[in-house]
Amino acid sequence: MGLVVQKYGGSSVRDAERVMNVANRIVETYDQGNNVVVVVSAQGDTTDDLIEKAQEINPKASKREMDMLLSSGEQISVALLAMAIEKLGRPVVSLTGWQVGVQTDTKYSAARIHKVKTERLHDELDKKRIVIVAGFQGINKYDDITTLGRGGSDTSAVALAAALGADVCEIYTDVDGVYTADPRFVKNAFKLDDISYDEMLELASLGANVLHNRSVEMAKKYHVKLAVKSSLNKVEGTYVKEVDQVEKMLVRGVTRDNDCARIALCGVEDTPGKAFQVFSLLSKNGISVDLIIQSIGNGVTKDISFTVTEGDLDHALQLIEEKKDLIKAEKVTWSKDVSKVSIVGAGMVNNAGVATTMFEALYDAHININMIATSEIKISVLVDQKDAERAVVAIHDKFML
């Protein structure tokens, strides 16, 4: 008996059969005596289809009109899911973002939630209705529809859970939970029963593709207990919660991220502020820099290497070319054939041996390390892309077996 918020992604409701399947799960939770609020994304390819329609007419359409367009996708899926639950004979109501009162700022297509009103939700829950809410969307102070950007429905679900003080926010996806590594190529990978918010944040940003970062950040901030579960089976998922409730394990996950490119500026003048010039130039232009290595200068020149996402590579190179008189590098090289391999674990902060063990695993596998970066709960290395999967397996088995 409690208040459960569930979130189902687009692939979980992509056709009539999947919608009925989801409806059955929701009804099961409801029949156990819970109040149930469900957040749904747009069905399968709906959003892509709508984007295509817009592109055909105006590739430079305003974000305000894109939000008007795209938010219809979730409106369709909430109505269909409500109909499926009606078929199962349970009381239900579907609500759009504006009907709930998901109030956001005015940044169309990437809006941030300011506040979630709860009057209508409580009203419907008091009537013992299952409430189906359109994810990904909100309303701004002009009464215009906004969307929350990538991973928006996860964020909607966590925001509703926080506003309602839900006992748990269950995120249903097409994987069983959070794994120690990608089970598609790491045969010894296993599912974690729980994980801390911070570890999840690192895993999410490192390409684990399970939960969007913003939703984890929000869950951490408002102490919302998250559960990552599969919508396709009944396997117990992974709980994301406060760190002190989490099982102590040195390393919780090993990830690989192929979406990175390395840029090296060789023979840069060895004067103070040179690195600052380069990185402020990039950040002013909206390019995030990830791993950074700067060689110890010889008093005359030094080398600066860093990684960006592949999508930002061309833009970054262009900016560097434009400012070559300022940067004065002898040579600029770059490569897309690199991957970032990382280990994450809240336990490693107190254990100096973790890095050593990681490097040993790579050495044993004859894998060369290009760059290294560490934080309190993460160590990342840049390796050649061809070595990346082997690197993950080697590191995973070294720590986990």
Place this chain on the structure above:
Amino acid sequence: MGLVVQKYGGSSVRDAERVMNVANRIVETYDQGNNVVVVVSAQGDTTDDLIEKAQEINPKASKREMDMLLSSGEQISVALLAMAIEKLGRPVVSLTGWQVGVQTDTKYSAARIHKVKTERLHDELDKKRIVIVAGFQGINKYDDITTLGRGGSDTSAVALAAALGADVCEIYTDVDGVYTADPRFVKNAFKLDDISYDEMLELASLGANVLHNRSVEMAKKYHVKLAVKSSLNKVEGTYVKEVDQVEKMLVRGVTRDNDCARIALCGVEDTPGKAFQVFSLLSKNGISVDLIIQSIGNGVTKDISFTVTEGDLDHALQLIEEKKDLIKAEKVTWSKDVSKVSIVGAGMVNNAGVATTMFEALYDAHININMIATSEIKISVLVDQKDAERAVVAIHDKFML
């Protein structure tokens, strides 16, 4: 210079090309210095596709959820049309029914408009924006989305025009205007320059398929000048307006309606109130009766014939069968192979010869008349369906040539 409300139907915006075409027309009106408010229906088959999705999941879905579902169709088309206008470089904003404040009663799927708020509309017009409004939809006192039923976008357009005091409400469709008869089979049919509200009402309900009745009723009530025009060419359309502004013509149009079925109750007991029993039974069950003939009774029995729509035929026959002990007809017969052919004209009220001329035309064409009904501005006859087109041509040419 004025305030123009335009309405475009689903086929006018069915694909990117048509959307751009409509955008160009709107911009033309805007560039002439007008304030422009545009009402749009869902694109082409969108509504049918959404209904199919719903049917697949739950053929008995609640009307509340159907309205939630279907209203997304217009949300898509307003956004796309706004994007097309953005491409043409004019200021524009799209609005849903709830954003405008189209307030309706709570009868989902067939809601009536109570009131249209104008604050947001005036606000946007003051900013010199073209305003694109989702037709067919409104919002009720629970903040739930309602739809207006068949022809709903026409009604939306007229309601907005009335609320804003627009100079004209232009209804764009795929015909050039209102014709004296269906030009597909009456080669001498010609387009009317103008027509009165009452004439248009009779033509609409007689199957002219140009404007929905509710929108004409509303236009009459609020003195909204309507123009029916083609979205595909620049032909001057037909104006629907006050009767005294309309050209005097005895007969304004000849129509045919195949969607009717005749039921005959033969040998019914000739006592007072018998017809009342039959028709109150049908009306209580939501069946509208159109033409009625009752033979003069012989003191013992009489015959009662009437027409209903084809869709209501089975239900009507079933009701009559259930109450056969009450109705006590000797025989019940029915036929779907009938058509109603009608002439409409505000001038005929003062001219007794009109009916005679009509019957003469049918006599000359050797067409048998089954039933006759007259009103102040209309005369309808029931003929065999196979004769219907010939009847229309004969009557049309008799009056119009």
